Amino acid sequence: MKFSANLGFLWSDLPLPQAIHAAHAAGFDAVECHWPYATPAADTAAALHQTGLKMLGLNTSRGNPGENGLAALPNREPDARAAIDQAIAYARAINTPNIHVMAGFATGPQAHATYLNNLHYACTNASSHGITILVEPLNRHDAPGYFLTTTTQAAQIIQTLAIPNLKLMFDCYHTARTEGDVTHRLRELLPIIGHIQIASVPDRGTPDHGELDHAHLFQTLKSLGYTAPIGAEYKPTKPTDETLDWLKSLRLGSNT
Numbered sequence: 001m002k003f004s005a006n007l008g009f010l011w012s013d014l015p016l017p018q019a020i021h022a023a024h025a026a027g028f029d030a031v032e033c034h035w036p037y038a039t040p041a042a043d044t045a046a047a048l049h050q051t052g053l054k055m056l057g058l059n060t061s062r063g064n065p066g067e068n069g070l071a072a073l074p075n076r077e078p079d080a081r082a083a084i085d086q087a088i089a090y091a092r093a094i095n096t097p098n099i100h101v102m103a104g105f106a107t108g109p110q111a112h113a114t115y116l117n118n119l120h121y122a123c124t125n126a127s128s129h130g131i132t133i134l135v136e137p138l139n140r141h142d143a144p145g146y147f148l149t150t151t152t153q154a155a156q157i158i159q160t161l162a163i164p165n166l167k168l169m170f171d172c173y174h175t176a177r178t179e180g181d182v183t184h185r186l187r188e189l190l191p192i193i194g195h196i197q198i199a200s201v202p203d204r205g206t207p208d209h210g211e212l213d214h215a216h217l218f219q220t221l222k223s224l225g226y227t228a229p230i231g232a233e234y235k236p237t238k239p240t241d242e243t244l245d246w247l248k249s250l251r252l253g254s255n256t
């Protein structure tokens, strides 16, 4: 399997360019991040160029303090679209193929309509740059009140919009905490999946313990012919370099 270091959590104590170098030194195949905007895109691009790593994805801005994205917030279209424009510009500058458009805290039919309109805007503006828009359901324990909560809801939205560059970010951690049935859902949803992320369940630690059997998960992905890097999006409880036994043991050639 190939793995992408999510620099929103891994080496988050380092400036982004240094985190990219740390991920490279640790043997990751790619990187991804959450919100890179405080770092000039040229600095991020230089680190990617020096390491040869690709930044697979980034997120739209969360908005104001206390917000968690803007795309489903009625009456906030100008802000949501500015965040989408900002993400596309940054992604273009560092050659990133995926943007996760964050929905925000909202509920109801007006939020649903707003979300669809903003996703349509994002997909239209991203497509000519070869960028895919991702939607990611977040679990109700960590993000209570978030608009997008399940892979079922996300799949319905993707089906309704039917735009080729709109895909699902399948975060196994969130799915396990909200819906369960992770490998079955992976099989079913594979055609609309744009990226996969992992962490242990329920503590969101390294992917080598807890309720989710990662050996079985990797075997399933292998059998499905999934070869893209999987996002390691766990929360280190000590310096990231000291949390990589899971990666080293996979690299040493276990049954994955």
Ligand SMILES: O=C(O)[C@@H](O)C(=O)CO
Pocket: 034, 059, 100, 136, 138, 171, 174, 197, 233
């Ligand atoms: O799972 C997560 O939390 C992230 O993938 C994200 O982008 C939103 O915080």
Ligand SMILES: [Mg+2]
Pocket: 136, 171, 197, 233
């Ligand atoms: Mg995630």
